[in-house]
Amino acid sequence: xxxxxxxxxxxxxxxxxxxxxxxxxxxxxxxxxxxxxxxxxxxxxxxxxxxxxxxxxxxxxxxxxxxxxxxxxxxxxxxxxxxxxxxxxxxxxxxxxxxxxxxxxxxxxxxxxxxxxxxxxxxxxxxxxxxxxxxxxxxxxxxxxxxxxxxxxxxxxxxxxxxxxxxxxxxxxxxxxxxxxxxxxxxxxxxxxxxxxxxxxxxxxxxxxxxxxxxxxxxxxxxxxxxxxxxxxxxxxxxxxxxxxxxxxxxxxxxxxxxxxxxxxxxxxxxxxxxxxxxxxxxxxxxxxxxxxxxxxxxxxxxxxxxxxxxxxxxxxxxxxxxxxxxxxxx
Amino acid sequence: xxxxxxxxxxxxxxxxxxxxxxxxxxxxxxxxxxxxxxxxxxxxxxxxxxxxxxxxxxxxxx
Numbered sequence: 001x002x003x004x005x006x007x008x009x010x011x012x013x014x015x016x017x018x019x020x021x022x023x024x025x026x027x028x029x030x031x032x033x034x035x036x037x038x039x040x041x042x043x044x045x046x047x048x049x050x051x052x053x054x055x056x057x058x059x060x061x062x063x064x065x066x067x068x069x070x071x072x073x074x075x076x077x078x079x080x081x082x083x084x085x086x087x088x089x090x091x092x093x094x095x096x097x098x099x100x101x102x103x104x105x106x107x108x109x110x111x112x113x114x115x116x117x118x119x120x121x122x123x124x125x126x127x128x129x130x131x132x133x134x135x136x137x138x139x140x141x142x143x144x145x146x147x148x149x150x151x152x153x154x155x156x157x158x159x160x161x162x163x164x165x166x167x168x169x170x171x172x173x174x175x176x177x178x179x180x181x182x183x184x185x186x187x188x189x190x191x192x193x194x195x196x197x198x199x200x201x202x203x204x205x206x207x208x209x210x211x212x213x214x215x216x217x218x219x220x221x222x223x224x225x226x227x228x229x230x231x232x233x234x235x236x237x238x239x240x241x242x243x244x245x246x247x248x249x250x251x252x253x254x255x256x257x258x259x260x261x262x263x264x265x266x267x268x269x270x271x272x273x274x275x276x277x278x279x280x281x282x283x284x285x286x287x288x289x290x291x292x293x294x295x296x297x298x299x300x301x302x303x304x305x306x307x308x309x310x311x312x313x314x315x316x317x318x319x320x321x322x323x324x325x326x327x328x329x330x331x
Numbered sequence: 332x333x334x335x336x337x338x339x340x341x342x343x344x345x346x347x348x349x350x351x352x353x354x355x356x357x358x359x360x361x362x363x364x365x366x367x368x369x370x371x372x373x374x375x376x377x378x379x380x381x382x383x384x385x386x387x388x389x390x391x392x393x
Contacts (some may be wrong), residue, residue: 041390112380114378114379115379115380115381115383115385116379116385118380120377123378128375128376128377128384129375129376129377129378130377130378130379130380130382131377131378131380132380133380136380223343223361229385229386231379231385234386241350
């Protein structure tokens with residue numbers, strides 16, 4: 001038997017997955033990673049990319065466009081003044097491309113056969129060895145695994161987590177859709193020239209496209225597994241991988257949907273945009289050119305009967321708004 | 332004067348009071364030994380997930 005035995009005092013504060021000695025900590029991470037991997041195989045709280053109407057809501061993207069051009073003759077006074085030249089204006093594009101689907105029929109919680117199916121731990125209060133119940137499994141395994149998944153860091157231990165990136169390819173993750181969920185655009189200042197007056201009003205350039213990814217780690221096999229009490233054989237056995245998977249796969253897939261129902265034990269994962277929770281990946285910045293309309297006032301002399309003016313988007317980029325995919329926990 | 336107890340020529344209790352060559356024990360002897368170990372109360376208790384004791388293993392201290 002090469003498994004490990006948890007020790008802890010469930011009546012005390014700060015219950016966590018405490019390994020017997022620090023040297024065993026890597027095996028804790030291996031086990032939690034396995035649980036997250038199991039979640040990634042059946043992500044019961046799922047995000048998808050749609051063209052319109054995504055239920056996480058609408059976010060707007062704003063850019064500037066040129067004002068309409070003017071043309072006057074010399075008899076009319078030549079170039080129209082900046083005050084008499086139409087201002088630049090904002091145009092916005094709405095994105096509602098992320099939809100969340102919470103499974104209506106997640107896997108049932110695993111059966112605690114003979115009340116001895118789950119790992120054993122050392123009950124420090126009584127000094128006995130005791131098989132875990134559901135709450136113990138939550139405290140020692142599920143909650144720490146969910147903490148990784150909901151952390152916002154797309155590590156191998158965050159299997160099944162969704163996150164945003166400006167890249168369409170992220171190591172360890174799978175692109176949910178080639179359709180970006182948000183595109184930041186700005187007026188292309190270089191495209192507006194005096195010689196081009198009257199320029200087309202809207203001449204945008206894409207600054208960043210933002211994509212939705214899901215962490216999909218490769219399967220890992222923990223080097224050592226938890227020990228459980230084999231009720232049939234009256235023996236301590238190290239869990240087989242299949243037994244571990246049969247227990248903790250359905251357990252995490254169920255709890256992220258249904259939660260624990262207990263205050264202080266937050267297991268439900270729900271995503272939102274710009275709400276509460278941890279930031280999942282890159283913040284989506286909506287930027288624009290911040291120069292005033294008057295600063296973009298430009299003239300073009302064509303002939304004495306054609307003095308043209310137009311105001312162009314100009315200035316330095318500034319952030320109009322930031323949109324953030326977040327994941328929040330509740331009980 | 333010491334005098335070992337022998338069965339035929341095989342000692343079963345030596346002059347040094349060592350039990351030797353016991354091939355088996357009867358129920359009374361087993362119960363006596365078990366009671367002695369139990370009385371020492373060095374035990375490992377296994378409880379199910381409801382906290383109910385389901386197995387108790389007695390032993391001797393290291």
